[in-house]
Amino acid sequence: xxAELWTLGLKGIDGFKIRVEVDIxxxxxxxxxxGLPDAxxxxxxxxxxxxxxxxxxxxxxxxxxxxxxxxxxxxxxxxFDLPIALGVLAASGNIDKKAAxxxxxxxxxxxxxxxxxLRPVAGVLPMLLALKKTGDIKAVIVPRENSAEAAVSGLNxxxxxxxxxxAAWLAGAGELSVCKAVQFxxxxxxxxxxxxxxxxxxxKRALEIAAAGFHNVIMVGPPGAGKSMLAKRFxxxxxxxxxxxxxxxxxIYSVSGLIKSSSLITERxxxxxxxxxxxxxxxxxxxxxxPGEVSLAHNGVLFLDEFTEFSRPAREALREPLxxxxxxxxxxxxxxxxxxxxxxxxxMNPCPCGYFGHPTRECSCTPLxxxxxxxxxxxxxxxRIDIHLQLSPIKYADWEGLPKGESSSTVAERVAGAxxxxxxxxxGSKTRANxxxxxxxxxxxxxxxxxxxxxxxxxxxxxxxxxRSLDKILxxxxxxxxxxxxxxxxxxxxxxxxxxxxxxxxxEFVSKY
Amino acid sequence: xxxxxxxxxxxxxxxxxxxxxxxxxxxxxxELYGSAEAVLGRNAEDLAADGGVSxxxxxxxxxxxxxxxxxxxxxxxxxxxxxxxTALDGDYPELLKKIYDPPLALYVRGEMPxxxxxxxxxxxxxxxxxxxxxxxxxxxxxxxxGLAVASGLARGIDTAAHEAxxxxxxxxxxxxxTGLKVCYPWENRKLAxxxxxxGGALISEFPMAAGPMAAHFPRxxxxxxxxxxxxxxxxxxxKSGALITARSALEQGREVLALPGPVDSVMxxxxxxxxxxxxxxxxxxxxxxxxxxxxxxxxxxxAGLAEKETDESAGRLKDxxxxxxxxxxxxxxxxxxxxxxxxxxxxGWSVQRIAAALFELETTSLIIQCADKYKPAL
Numbered sequence: 001x002x003a004e005l006w007t008l009g010l011k012g013i014d015g016f017k018i019r020v021e022v023d024i025x026x027x028x029x030x031x032x033x034x035g036l037p038d039a040x041x042x043x044x045x046x047x048x049x050x051x052x053x054x055x056x057x058x059x060x061x062x063x064x065x066x067x068x069x070x071x072x073x074x075x076x077x078x079x080f081d082l083p084i085a086l087g088v089l090a091a092s093g094n095i096d097k098k099a100a101x102x103x104x105x106x107x108x109x110x111x112x113x114x115x116x117x118l119r120p121v122a123g124v125l126p127m128l129l130a131l132k133k134t135g136d137i138k139a140v141i142v143p144r145e146n147s148a149e150a151a152v153s154g155l156n157x158x159x160x161x162x163x164x165x166x167a168a169w170l171a172g173a174g175e176l177s178v179c180k181a182v183q184f185x186x187x188x189x190x191x192x193x194x195x196x197x198x199x200x201x202x203x204k205r206a207l208e209i210a211a212a213g214f215h216n217v218i219m220v221g222p223p224g225a226g227k228s229m230l231a232k233r234f235x236x237x238x239x240x241x242x243x244x245x246x247x248x249x250x251x252i253y254s255v256s257g258l259i260k261s262s263s264l265i266t267e268r269x270x271x272x273x274x275x276x277x278x279x280x281x282x283x284x285x286x287x288x289x290x291p292g293e294v295s296l297a298h299n300g301v302l303f304l305d306e307f308t309e310f311s312r313p314a315r316e317a318l319r320e321p322l323x324x325x326x327x328x329x330x331x332x333x334x335x336x337x338x339x340x341x342x343x344x345x346x347x348m349n350p351c352p353c354g355y356f357g358h359p360t361r362e363c364s365c366t367p368l369x370x371x372x373x374x375x376x377x378x379x380x381x382x383x384r385i386d387i388h389l390q391l392s393p394i395k396y397a398d399w400e401g402l403p404k405g406e407s408s409s410t411v412a413e414r415v416a417g418a419x420x421x422x423x424x425x426x427x428g429s430k431t432r433a434n435x436x437x438x439x440x441x442x443x444x445x446x447x448x449x450x451x452x453x454x455x456x457x458x459x460x461x462x463x464x465x466x467x468r469s470l471d472k473i474l475x476x477x478x479x480x481x482x483x484x485x486x487x488x489x490x491x492x493x494x495x496x497x498x499x500x501x502x503x504x505x506x507x508e509f510v511s512k513y
Numbered sequence: 514x515x516x517x518x519x520x521x522x523x524x525x526x527x528x529x530x531x532x533x534x535x536x537x538x539x540x541x542x543x544e545l546y547g548s549a550e551a552v553l554g555r556n557a558e559d560l561a562a563d564g565g566v567s568x569x570x571x572x573x574x575x576x577x578x579x580x581x582x583x584x585x586x587x588x589x590x591x592x593x594x595x596x597x598x599t600a601l602d603g604d605y606p607e608l609l610k611k612i613y614d615p616p617l618a619l620y621v622r623g624e625m626p627x628x629x630x631x632x633x634x635x636x637x638x639x640x641x642x643x644x645x646x647x648x649x650x651x652x653x654x655x656x657x658x659g660l661a662v663a664s665g666l667a668r669g670i671d672t673a674a675h676e677a678x679x680x681x682x683x684x685x686x687x688x689x690x691t692g693l694k695v696c697y698p699w700e701n702r703k704l705a706x707x708x709x710x711x712g713g714a715l716i717s718e719f720p721m722a723a724g725p726m727a728a729h730f731p732r733x734x735x736x737x738x739x740x741x742x743x744x745x746x747x748x749x750x751x752k753s754g755a756l757i758t759a760r761s762a763l764e765q766g767r768e769v770l771a772l773p774g775p776v777d778s779v780m781x782x783x784x785x786x787x788x789x790x791x792x793x794x795x796x797x798x799x800x801x802x803x804x805x806x807x808x809x810x811x812x813x814x815x816a817g818l819a820e821k822e823t824d825e826s827a828g829r830l831k832d833x834x835x836x837x838x839x840x841x842x843x844x845x846x847x848x849x850x851x852x853x854x855x856x857x858x859x860x861g862w863s864v865q866r867i868a869a870a871l872f873e874l875e876t877t878s879l880i881i882q883c884a885d886k887y888k889p890a891l
Contacts, residue, residue: 202853205864221885350884357884359849362639367668367700390885392852462876496868499853502882 003090003097006107006137007083008127009075012336013251013291015123015130017107019069020080022087027063033084035068038076038288047078047112048085055116055164060092074334076288079121082110082141085163086170095171102170105138107131109146116163120145122257125250128153141166141176149254151181152247152264181264191232191270194408199394201405203230206389206500208411211237212418213479214433216322216344216384218307218377220503221391222358227347228272230391231303234345235268236408238300239416245299248339252291252298269300271342275309279317282310289329289336294321297342307346308376315381318344322384346385348377357392374503386435386472388503418482434479446474452491459498469504473497518601524549525599526583529618530720531574537614538564549617553578589721594709595622595693603627612739612765616718619736620693623714624684630809631661631686632801633737633762635755636670636747641780642849642888644670644748647772649677649891651745654798656683659813661713663688663741665733666705668698670747670755673891675704678713685713688737690730692723716740734758735765742809743768745795749783756783759792768804770795829877836862840870841879841889850886 002023009018031045052059066084068075086108089095097103109127111119124146131137132153140157142150147159158176160166168174194204203219207230210217219227241249249265259265273282273293284292294302304310321327321340328337350356351370356363365373422433425445431437437445448455456473459465465473476497477489484493528549532539542552542564552560561571590597598605598619604627609615634652636644652662652674662678664671666687678685687708689697693715696702709715718736719729734757738744744762746769749755759769770793774781788794793804802815830838843859844851851859856867871887874880881890 199854199858201857201864357886366698368698371700392885394854458876459872462878492865492869495872496865498872499864499868502885505882 001091001093003087003103005083005087005090005103007080007109008107008130009073010077010123010127010255011073011334012289013126013255013338015127016073017130017134018075018080019067020083020087021067021069022084022091023065023067024060024088024091025063025065029061029063031064031066033066033068035066035071036074037068037080038074040078041068041075041080044078044081044084044112047081047114048088050114051081051112051116051163052085052088054114055162055167057089057094057167058092060088062092064088064091077121077123078111078119079109079123081112082118082163082166083108085112086167089167090170095167102139102172105136106170107137107140108166109141110143110160110166112163118143118160118162118166122259123255125149125152125247125254125259128155128157129247129251131155141169142179147177147179148181149250149259149264151179152250191235192229193236194233194411195404195406197226197229197233197405200226200230200391202499203389203391204405204411206387207234208237208415209476209479209483209500210234210343210345210387211411211415212434212483213386213422213475214343214435215386215476215479216435217346217387217389218382218385218503219345219347219389219391220350221347221389222350222355222361222393224393225391226393227391228303228305231272231301231305231345231347232270233408234301234303234343235270237411237415238268239412239419241266241268241299249299252295252338256291256296258296269297269342270303271297271300272303272305275304275306277310277314279311279314282314283317283321284327284329284338284340285331287331289331289334291338292327292340294318294327294340294342295338298339299341300343301345302342303345303347305347307348308373312376316378319380319384322381344385346377349373350390357390359392382503383468386476387500389500390502414483417485418479421482421485434475434482437475437478442471442474446478446489448474448494449489449491452489452494455491455494463498463505465501465504469501473501476500521548521550522597522599522601523583523587524553525601525617526586526597527553527578527581529616529718530581531577532617535614536617538566539617540614586721589694590620593622593693593721595620595715595721597621606740608742609736609739612735614735615739616736618718620717620719620721621714622693622716623709624712625686625714625716626684629661629684630805630813631663631741632805633663633741633744633758634670634674634747635664635734635737635744635749635758636674637749637753637755637780637783638667638669638671639780640669640673640748641778643774643778644772644780645673646889646891648673648747651747651772651795651798651801652677652685653681655801656681656685658798658802658815659683660802660809661686663737665690665730665737665754666698666701666708666715667754668701672701672704674747675708675713677891679704679707679711682711684711686740687713687715688733688740689715689717689719690733691717691725692719692721693717694721695724697725730754731757735761738762738767739765741767742805743770743801745801746771746784746787746792748772748774748778748780750779751782751786753783756787759787768793770801770804829879833877833879834870834873836866836870837873840867841874844874844880844887845889850883850888852885852887855886 005020007018007020008015049059111121120143140155142159144159150157157179159179160176169176253259271293282293325341327340351365352373353364355361456470477493480493481489543549557571557575561568632655648670656678661684663686664674675685691697738758738761746755746759762769771784771787772795880887
C-alpha cells in the first residue's frame with residue numbers, strides 16, 4: 001500500500017515542497033528512508049515506530065520504504081517525523097484514505113517524541129513562506145510551540161499536540177485549533193533610550209548620522225567610556241521594523257532555531273557576539289550551512305566589542321558582508337546565500353593597556369605599541385567604516401547635574417526624514433544609502449559649496465587627511481546635509497565631518513603627550 | 514693627519530668598543546703608556562696591575578678589543594653620513610674634553626660648529642602638559658637666542674625640546690643611547706632626520722650598531738651635560754634620568770637650573786628638589802642665559818627675551834573668528850585638554866558650531882588633538 005503527503009524543506013533561508021512517499025510491502029521487516037536524508041532523518045525510525053505504537057496504533061512489521069522527493073536534493077531536519085508517521089499510518093490502513101481528502105492540500109511539519117506528542121522544529125516560517133507563491137495548499141499542520149511563528153505566514157495554519165490528534169484530523173474525525181499570531185507593528189529597540197546617556201553630545205550626534213546614512217562606526221575609548229551603552233541604544237534611533245523587514249529577520253532567526261515563544265521578530269536585532277567567535281560563526285557556515293551573526297543582525301546592529309581581540313580571519317571575513325550586504329557560504333554539499341544588511345559598530349580600546357586618554361589613569365603604552373595595536377584593524381576594513389568616534393569616561397562631577405538629553409524617538413524622526421530623502425535620491429539605482437555611493441554618485445550629489453574648495457585642501461595639509469578619507473568626508477557631509485534638510489552641501493556640513501574622521505590624522509598632527 | 518695619528522685614532526676606536534660602560538681607567542692607561550696603541554700592546558696582567566681593574570676584566574678587554582673592527586666601524590659611519598671623532602681630532606668638542614671621562618670616540622652625524630655654546634634641556638619621558646609646553650618654550654627661546662639645544666632624543670621632554678628647536682630654526686644636538694645606525698625610540702626616526710637636516714647633530718659614543726641597552730642611558734647623560742654650559746631640568750620624579758644628567762652636570766662643574774612645578778605633581782618632584790638644594794630657578798630663557806659663563810655669551814641675541822611669557826599666540830588670535838577665540842580660551846583654561854563634549858557643556862554650543870571652531874583652531878596649529886581631547890599646541 002502506498003501513501004503520499006507533503007512537507008517542506010529548507011535551502012538557505014528559502015523553503016521548498018517535499019513529497020513524502022511511504023510504501024509498505026510484505027517481505028523481510030525493514031525501514032529505509034531514501035532521497036538523500038541526513039542522519040537525523042534516518043534515525044526517525046526509532047521515533048516514528050515508538051510514537052505510532054504509543055499513540056494506540058500498530059506499527060506494521062513489514063518492509064517500509066520512505067522516499068523524499070525531489071530525491072536528488074539533500075534534506076536535513078527532524079520535521080519529517082510527522083509526515084512519515086502519518087504516511088505509515090495511512091499506508092497501513094490506520095487512516096482511511098478514502099475518508100481523508102486533505103492529503104493533497106495539506107502540509108505537515110513536526111518532530112515526534114516517543115510518546116507520540118509533537119515537538120517544535122526550526123525554520124517553520126521560511127518554509128511556509130515558500131508556500132505563499134504556490135497557493136494550492138489549504139492547511140498547514142505544525143507543532144503547538146511553532147504555532148505563533150507559523151501564523152505570521154498568513155496561511156491557514158493549524159497546530160496539533162500529538163500524532164493522534166493529527167491522524168484524527170486527517171481522517172476527518174477530529175478538529176485542530178487555528179494558530180494565532182502575536183501583535184504587530186513592532187518597536188524599534190527595547191535595549192534603552194538615548195536620553196539615558198548623559199553628555200556625550202558628539203557621540204550621540206555621530207550615531208544619528210550613522211543611522212541616517214548607514215555609516216559603519218568604530219568607537220575608540222578606554223573602559224567605562226560608554227561604548228556599549230551607546231551601541232545598545234543605537235537600534236532605538238532607527239525607524240521601527242517594517243513588516244517585510246520583520247519577516248526577513250524572522251526567517252533568519254527561524255532557520256537558526258532561535259525563535260522561542262514569540263512569533264515574529266519585532267525589534268531591530270542587536271547582536272553582540274563575544275570576541276572568541278570563529279569566522280564561520282560570525283559570517284555563517286558549518287558543514288550544513290547556517291546563518292552567522294552578520295545575518296542574525298540583518299536589518300539591525302552588529303556590535304563587536306573589543307574589536308581588536310577578534311581573530312584576524314573573523315575580522316577580515318566581515319569585508320564581504322559589509323560591502324555586498326549578503327554572505328555566500330560555499331560548502332561541498334551546498335552553496336547558500338544569506339542576507340546580511342547590518343550596520344557595524346566596532347568598539348576597541350585606544351591602546352593595549354586601555355587607558356590612553358583616560359582622565360585619571362595613567363597609560364603605560366609607548367607610541368609604538370599604540371600604533372601597532374591600532375594597525376591590527378586592516379586598511380580594507382577601516383575603509384568600510386565611515387565614522388570614527390573617540391570617547392573617554394565622563395567625570396562624576398559632570399555626570400551628576402546633567403539634564404536628560406533628547407529622547408530616541410525625537411532622533412529617530414530626524415533619521416527617518418533623512419532616510420526618506422535618500423530613498424528619493426537613489427530611486428532606480430542600486431545604492432540604498434549615502435554610505436554606499438560610488439564615485440559617480442559622489443560627484444553628482446556631493447558637490448562642494450562655493451568658496452569651500454580649499455577646505456579639503458586645508459584639511460589634507462594641516463590635519464594630514466589622506467585622499468581616501470576625503471571621499472568619506474563628502475559622504476558624511478551628504479548625510480549631515482540630509483539631516484539638515486539642505487539640498488546642497490554647506491561649509492559647516494563639511495567641517496563637522498572632520499570630527500568623525502579623527503583617526504585619519506597622521507601622527508604628526510596628534511599630540512604624543 | 515699623519516700616519517701615526519691615523520693609527521692612534523683606530524686604536525682609540527678599538528678601545529672605545531670596550532670602554533662604553535666606563536673609560537676612566539683606560540684614559541689613565543693611555544696617559545701612562547703614552548698612547549692607545551701602547552695600551553693595546555700590553556698583556557692582561559700589566560693592564561690589570563696598572564689600570565687597577567680585576568684580571569678578568571683585563572682579559573675580557575684584551576679579547577674584545579682584538580676582536581673589534583675599527584675599519585668596519587669607520588666604513589659604517591661613513592655610509593650613514595657620520596664622522597668619528599677622537600680627542601686627537603680638531604673638531605672634538607672642547608667642552609667635552611674637560612670632563613672627567615670624555616668618550617674615547619664620538620660618532621657625529623650632522624654639524625657641531627666648534628665653539629657653539631649649548632644648553633641641555635632634559636626631563637621625563639612622560640611629561641605633563643605643563644612640562645611639555647615649558648620644554649618647548651624654553652628650547653624655542655634658547656634657540657632663537659643663538660644657543661644649541663642639547664637633549665637625548667627620548668620621548669616626552671626631549672622630543673618637545675628638539676622639536677621646538679628645529680621649529681625655531683636653531684641647531685639641536687641629540688645625544689643617543691644607541692649607535693647611530695639604530696633609532697630609538699622608533700617613533701622619533703623622522704625627528705632624527707629633521708635634526709640632522711636642519712644644522713643639528715646626532716651624537717653617540719656607542720659603536721654604530723649598538724642597541725638601546727639600559728646601561729647606555731646614564732652614560733649618555735654625562736655627554737649631554739658635558740656638551741652643555743648649563744642643564745635645565747624640566748620635569749622628572751626623584752629617580753629620573755634627568756636627575757642623573759643634573760648630577761653629572763654638577764660633577765662636571767656645569768650650571769644646573771630647574772623648572773619649578775606644582776608641589777602635588779609627581780613629575781615636578783625632581784626639579785623642585787633641585788631648587789630646594791640650591792639649583793637656579795628657571796622662569797624664562799633669560800634666567801638660563803644669566804647663569805652661563807661669560808665665554809658662552811659671545812654673540813647671543815637676547816633682545817626680546819626679557820618679557821615674561823606673554824601670549825605669543827595673541828598675534829594669531831587676532832585673525833580668528835569670535836567663536837574660535839572663545840573656544841581657544843576655553844581649551845587653554847581647561848586642565849588636561851577638553852573634548853567636544855566638555856566644550857559643548859562649557860560653552861553651550863551645538864556640535865556643529867564647536868566643530869567649526871575646532872577646525873579653525875586646528876588648521877591654524879593653535880590646538881592639537883590627543884585621544885578625544887583638544888589641547889593648546891606647544
